[in-house]
Amino acid sequence: MNRWTELTGDTSGEDYAARFAALARSGKDMHGEARFCAALVPAGARVLDAGCGTGRVAIRLAELGYDCTGVDVDASMLAVARKQAPELPWYRTDLAELSVEPEFDLVVAAGNVMALLAPGTEATVVARLAGALRPGGLLVAGFGLDAAHLPVPPGLTLAEYDAHCAAAGLTPVDRFATWDAAPYDGGGYAVSVHRRGED
Template sequence: MSRWRELTGATSGEDYAARFAALARSGKDVHGEARFCAALVPAGARVLDAGCGTGRVVIRLAELGYDCVGVDLDASMLAVAQKQAPGLPWFQVDLARFEPNLLGIAADFDLVVAAGNVFPLLATGTEATVVKRLAAALRPGGLMVTGFGLDEAHLPVPPSITLPEYDDYCAAVGLTLVDRFATWDAAPYDGGGYAVSVHRR
């Protein structure tokens, strides 16, 4: 079972969406991840949001002209995404079993993004497999972007993956580290408790 399911019971889609809607109404910027991704690849590029949740990131990217697909394991989150953007392709799938061809989509994404602590919330022991599956969905030269907490201050669960471990999983499948930041606003990474990593296939 994923740590996300243990944490939420997979019934938190509406609550999660409401929290971000409230942040947006209060004037908070809730599109940092989408803006970060848009700076990496041009409009029209194919983007896979792996662990898309309620679709906040990928819906914004679609509005900016990207060709987007969202996948998530949590049906309650996907139900919100589907309601907000019924025209986008959404798939309920375990990232450890993700195979684009089985879903009828081409494995030639320009960018794969896994924001929102996707990796620390995977089922323990599946992290390397998920990296392999996501890397395989990229075209040669494509980018994988992840952002996740590394300590208890930045996570809703105890930490389960370190940056060296993540980098090793990436290297094992031919991904090369391009850049690393401390925030989605591209602040320089200083060894702190949150990291946004960009790897290239």
């Protein structure tokens, strides 16, 4: 079982959406991840939101002109996404079993997706996400590395993540401390960008 399901029981979609709606009403910027991705690939690019949750990132990118698809294992989260953006394709699947054509320009895994996978599946998931990328495509993942940045005990280290990426044919491009592209300084959260080779 993945750590997200253990944490929520897959019944958290409406609560999760309500929490983010409240943050947005308070004036907090909710679109840092989408802005970050939009700076990497041009409008019209194909984007896979892996572990899309309620669709916040994919929906914003679609508004900015991107061709977005969302996948998540949590039916309650996808129900919210489908209600908010019924015109976008949303699929329920475990990322460890993801099987799509290598046609995406960018795959984004925001919201601690990598840290909430079933322990032991991280390498498989990275390989599956890499397999969704066209040659030259980018994998972007942001996740916590310590207890202060995670709802579960820390599991995946950056060294392990980089090793999984290398094994999947991805090379590092850059790493940041936030979705606002602040330089990474060894802190407890990292946003990593890796590129698939041109074959």
